Amino acid sequence: MRKSPAEVGESHTRLTRRALLLGGAQLAFVGALGLRMRHLQVDQADQFRLLAEENRINIRLIPPARGELFDRNGVVLARNEPSYRITMVREDAGDVDDVISRLATLVELDPDDLDRAMTEMRRSPPFLPITVADRVSWEEMSRVAVNAPALPGITPEVGLSRYYPLRGDLAHVIGYVGPISDYDLSKIENPDQLLRIPRFQIGKVGLEGKMENNLRGKAGTKRVEVNAVGRVMRELDRREGQPGDDVQLTIDQQLQSYTQARLGNESAAAVIMDCQSGDLLAIASSPTFDPNLFVEGISVPAYRALTENDHRPLAAKSVQGTYPPGSTFKMITALAALKEGLFSPDDTVWCPGHLEVSNRRFHCWKRGGHGHVGLTQALRESCDVYFYQLALEVGIDKISAMSTKLGLGIRHDLPMSGVAKGLNPTRDWKAQVRGESWVIGDTANASIGQGFVLASPMQLAVMTARLASGLELQPRLVKSVNGVEQAGAAPQTLDINPTHLDQVRRGMYAVSNHRRGTAYGSRIIADEYRLAGKTGTSQVRNITAAERARGVTRNEDLPWNRRDHALFVNFAPYDTPRVAVSVVVEHGGGGSKAAAPIARDITLQALYGGTPPLSAYPSKDRAKIEEQQEELDRLVPEREITRRNRA
Incomplete structure (x- = not known):
């Protein structure tokens, strides 16, 4: 049935009104969105830029060199020496067992240390380096470096570790250091963040323990750039820490x-x-x-x-x-x-x-x-x-x-x-x-x-x-x-x-x-x-x-x-x-x-x-x-x- 001209005009008028209302609502929404975007991008740009920068940059501690010990005539009783270790990043290694098998042909791996490393690897993020061999020789380090292309995820590293050249002669006086434990941390009120570094060495007994605060030194810092999942991309800068105090004993x-x-x-x-x-x-x-x-x-x-x-x-x-x-x-x-x-x-x-x-x-x-x-x-x-x-x-x-x-x-x-x-x-x-x-x-x-x-x-x-x-x-x-x-x-x-x-x-x-x-x-x-x-x-x-x-x-x-x-x-x-x-x-x-x-x-x-x-x-x-x-x-x-x- 054909509509009369009056009916057609009335219908057109209703459609136009609805279109205007809908268009106005859309326009208002777009305007509000624009205003919000302007507020975020212009008015709060500095704040969000700072937050983004903080998310991209991490501050990490650098362990200081421990103070050394000497006798009354300057003979070294306890020193820091380079400690060579082999680390593995699980996500870079791919087939971990296969890489470990290849590494074992180059470096003698202690079964207990390897079990501990595998346990740490399973419970740690895949991008964190885990030590699989510690205190390896320079020759072993060299072999690993030469074969690096065949060992994905494997990195030879160097750090500092305590060494007592006189062995047992002063063991009861100097004592020794060792990796910090949860028990050690429980005895310290408000522990230094440096002590939370995994396997950080502290004095356990003897003079090493009694003069820990003198010998430990103060940590340095480095700024590193990380990606969205926390992986280190590059080091931006570093500030070296303060080494521990050198201590001279009255001992001959x-x-x-x-x-x-x-x-x-x-x-x-x-x-x-x-x-x-x-x-x-x-x-x-x-x-x-x-x-x-x-x-x-x-x-x-x-x-x-x-x-x-x-x-x-x-x-x-x-x-x-x-x-x-x-x-x-x-x-x-x-x-x-x-x-x-x-x-x-x-x-x-x-x-x-x-x-x-x-x-x-x-x-x-x-x-x-x-x-x-x-x-x-x-x-x-x-x-x-x-x-x-x-x-x-x-x-x-x-x-x-x-x-x-x-x-x-x-x-x-x-x-x-x-x-x-x-x-x-x-x-x-x-x-x-x-x-x-x-x-x-x-x-x-x-x-x-x-x-x-x-x-x-x-x-x-x-x-x-x-x-x-x-x-x-x-x-x-x-x-x-x-x-x-x-x-x-x-x-x-x-x-x-x-x-x-x-x-x-x-x-x-x-x-x-x-x-x-x-x-x-x-x-x-x-x-x-x-x-x-x-x-x-x-x-x-x-x-x-x-x-x-x-x-x-x-x-x-x-x-x-x-x-x-x-x-x-x-x-x-x-x-x-x-x-x-x-x-x-x-x-x-x-x-x-x-x-x-x-x-x-x-x-x-x-x-x-x-x-x-x-x-x-x-x-x-x-x-x-x-x-x-x-x-x-x-x-x-x-x-x-x-x-x-x-x-």
Whole structure:
């Protein structure tokens, strides 16, 4: 049916109105969109340009070079050396197994390291490089570089890693570094972002751990351009970080290496201290270990071998080990009694071989006794009864106070792990710690360095240096940091009567230089280097009355771990003391037999600055000493000695 003209016009009018409305809406939308685009592209252009730039540019940390360690003469003790490694980027490699197989024909791949690398690769983004072989040789690096076209995704890289050229000679002093762990991070409040770099090396124990903040340095930064998925496209610029501080120790490397070798396979420790400055010239613990094993992570079998060794090679016995000091403590008892004016050096005590105290018999080491003895003879022949009698008169509190004055019972401030405090027992200590009253027998035991008294070889060296010098010396291990001397305050004069010190020193001189002295067999013949010392033997087991009646079992007939500890302390030269020495041989038996010869030898090594002439030894010992010196030369391996560049 045809529409009338009126109807057609009305329909046209409606269509036109709708078109206008639709067109207006479209125009408004386009206009709003245009305005929005103008706002984004013009008004906010700078802001979005900055955001885009930040998304394109990443800031990454550059690990700093760790500070190096040197001995007092500039010999390198711990250095950074190039560490060659092979990395793989999974997305570039394609068939990972095939590439690894080709790589294995060029480089020896450790199965454990490879398993760890494959695990890291599976859980890491495909564009991140993963180390598949670490500490490879230069020859292996070269082979990989030459065959690079056949090894997609493989890159040879070079970094820095810690190396200890003296191996075990200073392991207990310096310690070692190792890859940082989650446990390490958990102990640090607000850790430096540098510590979050995978396998970043930090100091674990020893000086490396205690001076970590000095040695670590500050990170540098580099700006790299990355694509949309985070892959590095190119490096834009870099700012190098600040290397760690170089640290110079007071240790004499030559003396340290000799001391370590002289201790041999004994479970032992020795400390050598300068009698004027307090500088520690050598700190040795035996047996030792190679700290390089820990740098990249020690194997389970190698670690088990160290921990299951009954001689405890991982323990720094020189500062961590505490032992009853035995007769090396007798100088302290004597000085306490002299200070109180209870005895003079000429007063004598009758020694029948024992002393009855509260219905208990305290024995002298010499079963038949020493007869009438004064101070010099009591020290020279180590009469126990003499010191029992002094102690009963003076009391434990005065003895403990004198012990503290001479450096025992104090945790000396040294950058080493587990520095022990030792123990100077008192009445209050026993009541608080053990809940028991002090008895007179405790005082008798303490007077000869037994009972509750404990001291480390380090403390015994400090005690001896103070006796020798009359100064309140503090042990010092760090000589300088970045060339800046780290000297402390000048030592004060000890608050001990100098006459009393002289009287005790004369007794120590007689120990080594009188024919009846307990260390006469380990004397020094050279007049200018005569030493003064004191032997010590500390029991580690109780001797019953029945055993005494039938005869005390010889140390040689006992299992190793039930034998007495052997100790010796000395200073030399007697007239002008330069060095103080302490030696402890665990379960070594008698101090005169096991510890004194070692102490004499390292004392001569320190005084002569190298191998001493045979003329310094008693003539009857020279053939044996010559043979020993030759053997030590063979035992001490060739050292990779380098020195600080002084240019």
